[in-house]
Amino acid sequence: MKILVLNCGSSSLKYQMMDMETKSAMAKGLVERIGLPGAMLTHRPKGGEKEVIVADLPDHTAAIKLVLQAVIDPNFGVLASLEEIDAVGHRVLHGGEKVSGSVLVNAEVKQAIEECFELGPLHNPANLAGIIACEQMMPETPQVAVFDTAFHQTMPPEAYIYGIPYELYEKYKIRRYGFHGTSHKYVSQRAAVVMDKPLEKLKLISCHLGNGSSLTAVKYGKSIENSMGFTPLEGLMMGTRSGDLDPAIVPFIMKKERISGDAVNALLNKKSGVLGLSGVSSDFRDLQKAADEGNYRAQLALDVFVHDVKKYIGAYAAILDGVDGIIFTAGLGENSPLIRRSICDTLDCIGVSIDDEKNEAAGGQEVDISKWGARCKVMVIPTNEELMIALDTEEIIQKM
Ligand code: ADP
Numbered sequence: 001m002k003i004l005v006l007n008c009g010s011s012s013l014k015y016q017m018m019d020m021e022t023k024s025a026m027a028k029g030l031v032e033r034i035g036l037p038g039a040m041l042t043h044r045p046k047g048g049e050k051e052v053i054v055a056d057l058p059d060h061t062a063a064i065k066l067v068l069q070a071v072i073d074p075n076f077g078v079l080a081s082l083e084e085i086d087a088v089g090h091r092v093l094h095g096g097e098k099v100s101g102s103v104l105v106n107a108e109v110k111q112a113i114e115e116c117f118e119l120g121p122l123h124n125p126a127n128l129a130g131i132i133a134c135e136q137m138m139p140e141t142p143q144v145a146v147f148d149t150a151f152h153q154t155m156p157p158e159a160y161i162y163g164i165p166y167e168l169y170e171k172y173k174i175r176r177y178g179f180h181g182t183s184h185k186y187v188s189q190r191a192a193v194v195m196d197k198p199l200e201k202l203k204l205i206s207c208h209l210g211n212g213s214s215l216t217a218v219k220y221g222k223s224i225e226n227s228m229g230f231t232p233l234e235g236l237m238m239g240t241r242s243g244d245l246d247p248a249i250v251p252f253i254m255k256k257e258r259i260s261g262d263a264v265n266a267l268l269n270k271k272s273g274v275l276g277l278s279g280v281s282s283d284f285r286d287l288q289k290a291a292d293e294g295n296y297r298a299q300l301a302l303d304v305f306v307h308d309v310k311k312y313i314g315a316y317a318a319i320l321d322g323v324d325g326i327i328f329t330a331g332l333g334e335n336s337p338l339i340r341r342s343i344c345d346t347l348d349c350i351g352v353s354i355d356d357e358k359n360e361a362a363g364g365q366e367v368d369i370s371k372w373g374a375r376c377k378v379m380v381i382p383t384n385e386e387l388m389i390a391l392d393t394e395e396i397i398q399k400m
Pocket of ligand 1 (some may be wrong): 331
């Protein structure tokens with residue numbers, strides 16, 4: 001089976017053509033600057049040279065048309081015709097409260113995506129545009145929507161309700177939704193394989209640490225807590241997002257800096273986090289370099305980040321009533337032995353003890369880095385959201 005996985009952003013689009021027999025990508029690519037001057041597609045067939053195509057792409061329909069042409073191009077394409085595509089799996093950011101799993105796209109699903117435009121203003125309109133474009137281009141091909149929030153719909157009310165008047169939840173659905181669900185679901189399934197135990201018997205903490213970061217408590221295969229909230233701004237301090245802060249700070253900044261609520265929101269999303277704190281960069285590699293050279297604020301940013309992750313691990317260990325395994329994934333979680341070591345230091349209280357050699361050597365592969373006999377396993381598991389989307393898509397269309 002061949003599945004096209006699409007991840008549409010407001011002006012970009014990522015895709016992978018997945019071969020489900022080998023569970024790997026036959027080609028992957030990126031379209032940038034959709035609707036802007038200088039739009040282009042970069043296409044990489046597996047084992048081949050990258051192809052860059054510059055084109056005028058006024059909207060997502062034009063972008064998807066170009067992707068489909070690239071996929072069947074006689075020179076660098078990987079399929080003979082579009083008929084070989086059995087289904088399209090779309091990454092959709094927000095499913096609100098209505099969606100608790102991946103679903104075959106129909107009119108009701110499109111309406112549910114549209115109803116969440118306000119909750120995911122940058123992503124949901126683009127995700128829907130991608131779906132509509134594919135329907136126009138491949139009307140006979142089934143489409144599946146895989147939601148970033150769906151995995152967290154198993155969170156109990158005590159985890160997702162905020163301490164604000166209940167009417168605000170009823171009126172505007174202000175609650176925690178949780179994000180990165182596709183990644184947390186994938187790595188927790190893989191952790192069970194690495195641990196050689198059934199997922200239904202495991203209490204796991206999944207740490208997705210990248211530019212955006214979140215932790216999930218996974219109890220017996222279900223998400224019961226995620227550190228992100230109503231939007232992806234809550235939780236850990238991240239690359240450019242502040243994470244948790246006293247809500248009274250928002251009107252205080254508005255008054256002192258004479259800026260609007262929208263401007264504070266932009267400040268907290270785009271100019272805060274390790275970038276705002278260090279004044280150096282949102283990239284942890286730059287931070288580490290600056291900290292090594294003696295930059296106090298860069299070191300402080302790293303220390304705050306590590307402290308935040310530890311704090312959530314401790315909280316989730318309590319919520320889970322014990323932890324069998326901790327997973328590190330995404331750009332930072334997969335590639336930074338130093339961050340993993342700093343987080344795992346002094347977590348003996350929950351049975352964590354990592355092997356320094358295994359930790360230093362980890363990267364690119366699924367690996368257990370805990371010391372032999374440690375009560376709580378620590379694993380590095382590369383995330384693969386595209387494969388998770390393709391697997392969900394395959395499962396749904398096989399049932400059709
Ligand atoms: P996104 O949330 O945008 O998907 P990624 O998961 O790709 O982000 O993670 C990007 C982050 O991973 C960057 O901040 C980068 O600093 C960090 N990162 C990637 N490789 C390394 C590395 N070798 N050491 C430290 N940090 C790394």
